[in-house]
Each structure stands twice: as structure tokens, then as C-alpha cells.
Amino acid sequence: NMKKYIATALLLLSLAISGNAKSYFFLTSQAPKCSIVEVPSATFVHVSYSVPDLHDIKEPAAGRKKQTILTISQTNTVGEQHGHRSRRSKTPTSTNVLEKISGKILYKTELDGTVQVCIRAQGASAEHPVRVSLFVATGHDAVHYKHEEMEKHLSKLQIALMKLTDDMDGVLREADMAKTREVEFHNQSASMHAASQWWPILQMVVLLATGFTQASAMIHFFKSKRLV
Numbered sequence: 001n002m003k004k005y006i007a008t009a010l011l012l013l014s015l016a017i018s019g020n021a022k023s024y025f026f027l028t029s030q031a032p033k034c035s036i037v038e039v040p041s042a043t044f045v046h047v048s049y050s051v052p053d054l055h056d057i058k059e060p061a062a063g064r065k066k067q068t069i070l071t072i073s074q075t076n077t078v079g080e081q082h083g084h085r086s087r088r089s090k091t092p093t094s095t096n097v098l099e100k101i102s103g104k105i106l107y108k109t110e111l112d113g114t115v116q117v118c119i120r121a122q123g124a125s126a127e128h129p130v131r132v133s134l135f136v137a138t139g140h141d142a143v144h145y146k147h148e149e150m151e152k153h154l155s156k157l158q159i160a161l162m163k164l165t166d167d168m169d170g171v172l173r174e175a176d177m178a179k180t181r182e183v184e185f186h187n188q189s190a191s192m193h194a195a196s197q198w199w200p201i202l203q204m205v206v207l208l209a210t211g212f213t214q215a216s217a218m219i220h221f222f223k224s225k226r227l228v
Contacts, residue, residue, distance in 0.1 A: 023133060024050075024131045024132060024133045025131075025132055025133075026129040026130065026131060026132070027119070027120065027121045027124035027129060027130040027132055028124060028125065028126045028129045029124060029125065029126070030120060030121070030122055030123075030124060030125075031120065032071075032118040032119060032120035033118065033119060033120070033132070034116050034117060034118040034119075035116075035117045035118075035134055035136055036075075036114050036115065036116050036117070037114070037115050037117075037136050037138065038113070038114050038115075038177075039109055039112075039113075039114075039115055039138050040109070040112045040170070040173035040174050040176065040177040041109055041110060041111050041112050041173060041177075042108070042109065042110070042173065043108070043109045043138055043139070043170065043173065044106060044107070044108050044138065044139060044140060045072065045106070045107045045108070045109065045115050045117075045136065045137075045138055046104055046105075046106060046136070046137045046138070046141055047070070047072060047104065047105045047106075047107065047117050047134065047135070047136055048102075048103075048104045048134070048135040048136075048137070049070060049098065049102060049103060049104075049105070049119070049132070049133065049134055049135075050101065050102040050132070050133040051068055051098060051101055051102070051121075051130065051131065051132055051133075052101060052131050053130045053131050054068055054098060054100075054101050055101070066121065066122035066123030067097050067098075067121075067122050068097070068098045068119065068120070068121045068122070068130070069095065069096065069097055069098070069119070069120055069122075070095075070096045070098055070105065070117070070118070070119045071093060071094065071095050071096070071117075071118045071119075072093070072094040072096075072105065072107040072115065072116070072117050072118075073091070073092075073093040073094070073115070073116050073118075074091040074092075074093075074109055074110070074111060074113050074114065074115055074116070075113065075114050075115075075116050077091065077111045077112065077113035077114075078111070078112035078113050078177050078180050078181050078184070091109075091110055091111055091113075092110070094107050112173075112176070112177040112180060115136075117134060117136055119132055119134065138170075139166065139167075139170055140163075140166055145159050145162065145163060148162065
């Protein structure tokens with residue numbers, strides 16, 4: 001029984017350690033690897049990164065340090081079909097040259113759509129892979145509410161109400177984004193349905209025109225040869 005208790009305790013300890021451990025992937029080329037998340041407008045996106053091999057990335061020949069770059073941009077903006085296409089080019093792109101092994105980068109969206117987080121290491125290769133861990137979260141983090149509590153001298157109840165208000169605002173923005181996407185999908189479906197209605201008519205017109213042309217050509221041929 002003692003051995004079973006020890007084995008169970010070791011198993012639980014290993015699960016706890018693995019649960020807190022970061023998940024890493026490898027950069028084996030200079031091509032970027034990206035992660036995407038769909039968020040509404042006016043939403044804070046927190047990107048936590050960890051690159052343990054950051055200071056080991058060097059050019060083998062000259063020994064010069066290579067840069068590791070993390071970019072955050074917004075793509076596939078929701079609502080482009082409703083007058084927002086001209087605003088798409090104004091969405092900012094955050095480009096960060098990483099100097100620390102780990103850290104957090106904050107990005108705020110201006111439009112509804114997909115946020116793309118990409119990272120690339122200039123010195124990464126199959127012979128010298130680079131370990132990277134990325135974690136993307138949305139909304140305000142605990143540091144924000146701690147700062148608000150200390151600066152404005154808020155109580156625990158007021159902080160809880162602030163968190164609840166922010167969560168409700170986020171839910172409403174997500175609902176608005178889903179509604180806009182549903183309108184776009186409905187318009188696209190209606191357009192496809194209208195096109196499918198006219199396509200058979202167009203085919204019939206082309207078929208009648210082709211038949212009439214061929215019949216006229218045959219009649220002209222027979223008349224020119226005096227066969228009729």
C-alpha cells in the first residue's frame with residue numbers, strides 16, 4: 001500500500017509540474033510561424049512569449065547575433081462589405097525585436113477581425129532550431145486591475161464590479177461581431193442564390209444562339225450548293 005501511495009503522489013506531482021510547464025515549438029527555418037485569434041474591436045490582446053535560445057542565435061560564419069522578430073497584425077477584418085474596407089489599411093502592425101528571453105507584448109485592436117501573431121528567428125535552421133513558446137490572451141489582465149485598485153483606491157467589490165462590466169462589454173462586442181459576420185454570410189448566400197438562378201437562363205440563351213447560328217449556316221450551305 002505504501003508503494004501505491006508513493007506512486008500516486010509522484011504521478012500527481014509530475015502532472016502538476018507538466019501542467020505548469022510551457023509548451024514549446026521549434027523554428028527550423030527563417031520562415032515565420034503564426035497563431036491567430038478572432039477578437040472584436042477595442043480589445044486588448046496579450047502575447048506572452050518565451051525564447052530560451054534567444055541569446056544563442058548567431059550567424060555561424062561571422063558570429064553576429066541574429067534578430068528574433070515578433071509581429072502582431074490584424075487581418076480578415078469583419079465588416080469589409082459594409083464600408084470598412086477603406087479603414088483596413090489603417091490597422092496598426094506591431095513589430096517587436098525581442099531583446100529579452102521572455103516577456104509580454106500588449107496590442108489593442110481597432111476593428112473586428114482576426115489578429116495574427118507571428119514570430120521568426122533569422123538564425124533558425126534545421127541544424128540550429130530555436131525553441132519558442134507563445135501564449136495569446138484577450139481582455140484586461142490581473143496587473144491592470146491591481147493598478148486600478150491601487151491608483152483609484154478601489155475596494156474588492158468595486159474591482160469585482162469593474163471586471164464584470166469589462167466582461168459584459170467584451171461579450172457585447174463579440175455579439176456585435178458575430179451579428180456583422182452573419183449579415184455578411186447572409187448577403188453572400190443571397191448573392192450566390194441569385195447567381196444560381198440566372199446561370200441556367202444564361203446557358204439556355206447560349207444554347208439557343210448556338211443552335212440558331214448552326215441552323216442558319218446549314219441553310220446557307222444548302223442554298224449555296226443548290227441542294228434545296
